[in-house]
Amino acid sequence: MNYLTLENVSKMYGEKVLFDNISLQVNQGQKIALVAKNGSGKSTLLRVIAGKEPPEGENSKVELHRSVNLRFLDQDPDFYEEHTILEAVFDSDNPMIQAIKEYERTLLFKTEPAVAQAAITRMDDLKAWDFEARIQEVLTRFEIHRMDQLVKTLSGGQKKRLALAKLIIDEPEMVILDEPTNHLDLDMIEWLEEYLSQPNLTVFMVTHDRYFLERVCDEIIELDRGKIYRYSGNYSAFLEKKATRHENEAIALEKDKKLFKKELDWVNRSPQARTTKAKSRVDAFYDLKDKVSGNRVEGELQIDIKGQRLGKKILEAHNIGKSFGDIKIIEGFSYKFQKKERVGIVGPNGVGKSTFLQLLTEEIRPDTGKVVVGGNTVFGFYSQDGIQLGEDKRVIDVIQDIAEFIPLDKGQKLTAPQLLERFLFDRKQQQVYVSQLSGGEKRRLFLLSVLMENPNFLILDEPTNDLDIMTLNILEDFLLDFPGCIIIVSHDRYFLDKLVDHLFIFEGEGQIRDFIGDYSEYRVLQKERERQQRREDRAEQQRKKEAEQEQKPAEGLTYEERKTMNKLEKEISKLEEKKKQLEAKFLETDQLTPERITELAKELDELKATIEEKEMLWMEYAEKA
Structure with a gap:
């Protein structure tokens, strides 16, 4: 079933052509990613597809199937600032969501018993309790807890998570996502990856997360010089097919x-x-x-800046500790950094990673212990909060205010305009004001401003946010050859796996564990530990249950009741198998019509109701047993 059609769509900003006369179709169940260089128009194309901006071009058309429930996640979500989180999350015409909103309001504001009872009755009437539990799971997953908090008090990252949670709660059939993994921790990203992989969910997104592209997408569209190129398959297939296209283009050229x-x-x-x-x-x-x-070949980002020489003593932490009130951020941490060390830092949001970096760079002082910085150590600190480029300055002025040139290997020098060219800012764009740059271009400029200081110890706090995949590949190659030390805080799993030798794992309560290996190796070990913990918990529950049964007087079931219970188990098992077969029919997209989908959905609902009825009866016997 076709969900979305674009025909002859164009868009220009001034003289710059973002995309020209492009056409594409999106069908039910497809998982499509859009990739392009920063400033090419990715976000603009998403907004045109989502109906947030009008298309340009003669006979242009953007058509969404009238029955499709579509939701759009913008890079900068727009909420009414005076709303509470409760009002923002449940801003929907869906009767069930409205009922849950009223129920949550009674819990939050402790309303009169009659009002609370009316809300509970409404929940019962709509059978909304399972959905309410699902909503609570989503909110908890994205660390949204204070429902009475005003939206205007939230950070940009918190608003992005709130928007993503609201989108999922609305249960759309198609989602358009602009950098959905920004501001999510690694557990959230893996959960979102699983959610987007649902077979019936249609996805069109921009993301720089290459594991997302590898594991979720079945098609990648590249926007290149105003034209689109479609590649079937995941990220690995995209790289192979793109290389082949470039080879063929080079031969033809x-x-x-x-x-x-x-x-x-x-x-x-x-x-x-x-x-x-x-x-x-x-x-x-x-x-x-x-x-x-x-058909000229466009330039690629080049980084070959020479870092200053490190001394014997680089950076040492001696039993440092830091707390804010009763909250322990770091406790008793000691470490001595060696030359060319590559360390990744992982842990949930709010656990203290940014504070740790500020302690190492002596921006703040520890409560206990001390930090010793080597005499030759020069930090280059790229932080999310540090992007404070003067909006009224030209690009060239931002760099020349730091230095007119920078030393390279073999005694060579590179002037500021030449360096900007290597960072894909041509001479014309160097005269552009910072306010006119895209988010990714601003981050690229900020990264250059950090490197202009000629550091030998790089600290990178979420450096991959808003950078395109092409720039990321070049940045990774530079960091692999960088002669100094590197600390990376990132939620980009691919980036961590490619660069780091070991990880500092922030486990909470001030504890930091040093793990030798990359992120994927850590997750394999962590998941095995979680599985082992669940096995131990189940075994403990079973021991407690058996102990309780031994202490109880033998009541049990009659022979006939035991027989009925066994029969119910077999019936439930057969019905579950039938349910799986029915759900599989939803994947047969070539045979699905709107009428067939309605028919299957009705049959599935009836089957679920039968299973639930038999399970309730089985539970009654189980409790008696």
């Missing part, structure tokens, strides 16, 4: 260049347009000239 040289010789020798045949050849020459000049 070389042939065009040879033909162009031949035609140029002819044009220079021939009188212009004496005959119709000659005029036709001249016209073809100018078309070929446009094609050759238009």
